[in-house]
Amino acid sequence: MENFAPPARALVARMIEDAERHPERTVAFQGAPGANSHVAVRQAFPDGLPLPCFDFADAIEAVQDGSADCAMIPIENSLHGRVADIHFLLPESGLVIVGEYFLPIRYALMGLERRDDIRQAMSHPQALGQCRHWLKARGIEPVSYPDTAGAAAKVAELADPRIAALAPPGAAEMYGLETLVEDIADADHNTTRFVTLAREPRPLTGDGPCMTTFIFEVKNVPAALYKALGGFATNGVNMTKLESYQRGGSFAATEFYADIVGKPGDPSIDNALEELSFQTKWTRLLGTYPQARPRP
Secondary structure (H helix, E strand, C coil): CCCCCHHHHHHHHHHHHHHHHCHHHEEEEECCCCCHHHHHHHHHCCCCEEEEECCHHHHHHHHHCCCCCEEEEEEEECCCEECCCHHHHCCCCCCEEEEEEEEECCEEEEECCCCCCCCEEEECHHHHHHCHHHHHHCCCEEEECCCHHHHHHHHHHHCCCCEEEEECCHHHHHCCCEEEEEEECCCCCCEEEEEEEECCCCCCCCCCCEEEEEEEEECCCCCHHHHHHHHHHHCCCCEEEEEEECCCCCCCCCEEEEEEECCECEHHHHHHHHHHHHHEEEEEEEEEEECCCCCC
């Protein structure tokens, strides 16, 4: 808790106390109270108890040790791309993806008082990237901070009227700041996708469409990725996300993170995953969960 700025610590302490009494209702998130992840938890789990964690590793650990029932982690944004390195965090955690949630993102510029000479805006790098054109047009210098609402708490602590925070609108009231500008975003479609992580898979209810997430490593041979993905094309499986990444400092073999529409047990999915396993060094399923938003 000491990692949070002093203005946030009393709020964090109260939320931790509530979570300790009812861990079965607790949902961990990364960031200070008022962060976008906090907003997402309140919307997705209206009866849940949000548990603020300073970083993603802390949020995952809260689920691992039973302090929280699950965690909500942002993984991608429509403007700024990847948020959390879920392909690094999740495989070693022992957790599985059991849900997804899409949160429209809008920021407010908040500070100690209204003035025309705001020179810096503090926020998470994702938020700064999502609003970089807006900031540049006004000559405001972006300053990185571990999370959006935490930046608001830090601005309250610094007490410099020329330094503002870029954070979700509700953070202003939480930390005694004045809202200077509302509804800031470089594009109307600014949306962040979250995934819910739990210790065990959860039963799929209803007949709605599902998503399946997995990671795999291709063989170090010509056309490795082409061969690995062939089964999804021939079986008519819609792959909505594919990201490459390197692990362990090696540039010889590439690992991939993928989302597909469907679930194991569907013949087309089973056939595609069987062919994938034949064409790759290894494949690991990270979770199957209901769609929160239709994919074309």
